[in-house]
Amino acid sequence: MTSPHAGTVRPYLFNDRTVEGYRRAMTEATARVAGRIRRADRPFSGVSPERLAPEIAAIDLERPLHDHAAALDELERVYLRDAVYFHHPRYLAHLNCPVVIPALLGEAVLSAVNSSLDTWDQSAGGTLIERRLIEWTAGRIGFGPAADGVFTSGGTQSNLHALLLAREEARTEAPPARLRVITSEAGHFSVRKAADLLGLGPDAVVTVETDGERRMRPAALARELDRCHRAGQVVMAVVATAGTTDFGSIDPLPEIAALCEAAGVWLHVDAAYGCGLLVSRRRRHLLDGIERADSVTVDFHKSFFQPVSSSAVLVRDGAMLRHAAHHADYLNPRRMAERGIPNQVDKSLQTTRRFDALKLWLTLRIMGPDAVGELFDEVVDRAAEAYDLIAADPRFEIVTRSPLSTLVFRYLPPDGPRHGGLGRKLADDANLYAREALAASGEAVVAGTTVDGRHYLKLTLLNPETTLDDVAHVLDLLAGHAQRYVDDLAPLTEEVTHVCS
Helix, strand or coil, X not given: CCXXXXXXXXXXXXXXXXXXXXXXXXXXXXXXXXXXXXXXCCCCCCCCHHHHHHHHHCCCCCCCCCCHHHHHHHHHHHHHCCCCCCCCCCEECCCCCCCCHHHHXXXXXXXXXXXXXXXXXXXXXXXXXXXXXXXXXXXXXXXXXXXXXXXXXXXXXXXHHHXXXXXXXXXXXXXXXXXXXEEECCCCCHHXXXXXXXXXXXXXXXXXXXCCCXXXXXXXXXXXXXXXXHCCCEEEEEEEEECCCCCCCECCHHHHHHHHHHHCXXXXXXXXXXXXXXXXXXXXXXXXXXXXXXXXXXXXXXXXXXXXXXXXXXXXXXXXXXXXXXXXXXXXXHHHHHCCCCCHHHCCCCCCXXXXXXXXXXXXXXXXXXXXXXXXXXXXXXXXXXXXXXXXXXXXXXXXXXXXXXXXXXXXXXXXXXXXXXXHHHHHHHHHHHHHHHXXXXXXXXXXXXXXXXXXXXXXXXXXXXXXXXXXXXXXXXHHHHHHHHHHHHHHHHHHHHHHC
8 A cells, every 4th residue: 555645754865766856856965065265264153063963953853944054054154154164274283184186086975885895796887996906005005915904984893803913813812801902101091992892801902102103112022022021921913003183193013013923923113194195195104014014903084185085904914803703694605605706794893784895996097196196295294394393382282203194293382481370270171162262263273182191282183285384374263263362361370379479
């Protein structure tokens, strides 16, 4: 029996009878986005959760608008107006890149066709395109013909996947409570999160010290490997980082690989950020040694200018992926594997999975890898110039020069010594205030972090359109906000200091 509402509902389905409606709706949507991008004169509106939340809460989801234009009007008010626009040259906060148009073309195609990359009978050519991209990426890393991998939702999932494989390789040697993962104190938090999800002990993740450039010290790793061995603990993996989130530091991969090979330990390289170097014609050498890893994380949506999500985990020996394989009679029975049917679910932690590889495929086919590498080299060049700018500015102190595109620094109140014991707290609070005030203004967005217990500001450059003038303007804004905070507190601080003395 046909529903009485079928005539009004069916036109919303995308099929051969509704392609004109699809075309009109997509044209209107892209026009709205294009208009908003064209008008955006700052990366953020500065809206607060307290102001925006009531507008969204007031929308009655039980009462549809029945009109694309009306829904897009509403979306302008509750999302597009206040979205954070990564394409803007003064968005300098997190590892979010502007995206290239070929990738957006891929996004439009993959969402409409809606392939699921778990099995061949749901994706066909999509399966082979993803496999070809994995093969290409493995070649760029320097892996041999036995390598394999799979696309993931992001670096956190890729790191979890790699450590799952490492655990399965090591678990015959020791129970989970005796397994250890070694990473540097600058490594990504997802390593500890993965250890928790994998059921390892509370002390499973061991961090080793870094040098002045925030890179893992090989000597410290060697000592920890020896200590674990003497304590009867089994190191299931060492996680090196090629592009730490805060400092962009790249661990000394050749030395770490040699230590792991000598100890028979799985080496995972988290290159979520630094993977853009794989297509750099000037800086590829910074990843030398990565080809000796057992597994590698890459995030194309960080430094290949792809929309979220577009990531992968790769292994030097594809046979290791068997540890993630499970078979279901309705989906991927063993007989399909025996017949050579290429089902990507045999390698993945996910079942239903978007065809995110298509975005990278069209990027490479339209632009080519050298063009992507050139864009990444531009942001690294700009970061080097920005480092010199900040280092020469007496208003700031900067931590270290990054081989990639992050800058960690802090504003120094010029009258710091006058504030006595309160100087440290004043500097911390001034930097926290400056970041929040800048975001509230919407004129720029920067990030923050802590270094040795102190609050610092952080710029992450991933937009080739960002100029040195943009950076200088943001520095002036930050210094202005911070100094106003100090000036407002100066009378109170002086009074407290006088009383204490």
